[in-house]
Amino acid sequence: MEEFKEKLNYFSTWDKDLHTIAEDLFKFAPRTLELAEIVDLIFEQCSNDDIILVLDAILIACPSFTLSPYDKIRRTIVEDKGHALNNSSLIALLKEYALEVDEKTLTACYDLAYRVNHPYIYRLSRAPILPSDYSLNFLWVNLNPQDRVTDTAKSIFGDGLDPSESADCIKHPQVLRSFEENEESLKKESLENWKKIKKSFAYRISKWADVHPDAQINLWYDSALVTQQAQQKTFEMMRNISESRGVNLKLRDIRQLSNIGGEIGNSLHPGTQVYYRVDILKALIADHMISSKESPKYCVVSDIDVQPMSPQQMLDQRTVDYLSSTGYVFNRVSLSDNFENSFFIFNKENKILKKTHYETIIKRTADNITSLRQFGIGISIRSDNVLDAQFVFKQYSNFRRRMNELLDDELATPRKVVKCPRSQFNAGGYFSDSDYRAEIFRFIGSSNVPYTKNGRNLRNYGEGEIAELIKWKAEPLPLVE
Secondary structure: HHHHHHHHHOOOOOOOOOHHHHHHHHOOOOOOOOHHHHHHHHHOOOOOOHHHHHHHHHHHHHHOOOOOOOHHHHHHHHOOOOOOOOOHHHHHHHHHHOOOOOOHHHHHHHHHHHHOOOOOOOOOOOOOOOOHHEEEEEEEOOOOOOOOOOOOOOOOOOOOOOHHHHHHHHHOOOHHHHHOOOOHHHHHHHHHHHHHHHHHHHHHHHHHHHHOOOEEEEEEOOHHHHHHHHHHHHHHHHHHHHHHHHHHHEEEHHOOOOOOOOOHOOOOOOOHHHHHHHHHHHHHHHHHHOEEEEEEEOOOEEOOOOOOOHHHHOOOHHHHHHHOEEEEEOOOOOOOOOOOOOEEEOOOOOOOHHHHHHHHHHHHHHHHHHHHHHOOOOOOHHHHHOOOOHHHHHHHHHHHOOOOOOOOOOOOOEEEEOOOOOOOOOOOOOOOOHHHHEEEEEOOOOOOOOOOHHHHHHHEEEEOHHHHHOOOOOOOOOOOO
16 A cells, blocks of 8 residues: 555656556556545645546546545645635535535545645634734845935835835725726726736735734835935835734834844845845844744744735644644745745744754854855855855755754645745746846955856956945935834
């Protein structure tokens, strides 16, 4: 039986018709197993993309066999790629097929939904989820500093000139709802403007605020990269969103963090790789939040393009169990290694988590920056030490290893089903040397101006300082009230 399960794990339907799939399956299926038992194991062992094809192959090869009502429900869950089902419709399906809504059946459906990355079918937490239990933390980091001389920026996002970020409708939930409900009837120009608004950071954070009344929501940014006017206007927009949704939404400066000194602080220079900065800052924010006595129990760190989740979905029972046992949970929607740091939750009560995360992510990054200073221009650096877009992300493999993460049991590995775009690195393909995402950086000798390669500094045909940023200095802005 165990051998059959293992073969199902690796069974591929790639480039096979249904008859070939059935032939290949029955070559290694134990003759002692009934078809119903094989179907059970297909739901439990086959990969998400293969389940339906293998089921169809069996039905063609064995026309007298039919799926049971329970199997039809499980098939419906797997086929629901658009995620139209939810907890309520699952219960309705069970009743429609005259099945008992019992613990065993529900557990199996919840586990299957988790296996196939269905975000809206999950067991509710046994204890009520209160706004005081968690904080939501989002981050914006500019690739380049805004121009403080011209002072034209109207928001902290990018060059600050996108009017979508300050659209008046974002301040009013009822107005937004009207646009959302009547989107198809909008005329061309209005529709184009509306599509831009939906992509704005301010709109997306307002949607999180909609489903988290009374919660603490932090928008972190780097005030050394923005103008006074941009900071003030963004503060006013966040205050409007906060008041209209009844949340505690704060604009928070990463320059106020106590853990950004030394090499970590140096590496926040705008000449360094921007996705490196994003990842190390998410780690620093989490480290700060789980170390603060004033912070809630759970620290949630999320990319803004993760689809908003209600408190019940975000902290479902499976997630709460992971947080109680391992102290953390990461986004499991990924094409490599079943892991992404675009969304994670830390439990501040787990002391081992605090120590391990600091040592394997923050300290390891700082030590690596220091170690590279000894090498001159043009010296080859080991690939593991190259400071690029994925450097911080790669350090989490050691973090997970030291946290004794169980990778051989997907139901025991602390992950969460999150609806979001695929990682721009795993699914983004090859980046040309001229793309800013291809940049690498390091510091040489005692200089704190980064030497970069590729991207914005491609014209140097090697390592060099970005001319426009050589004289840049970190000058944080005073806090807005």
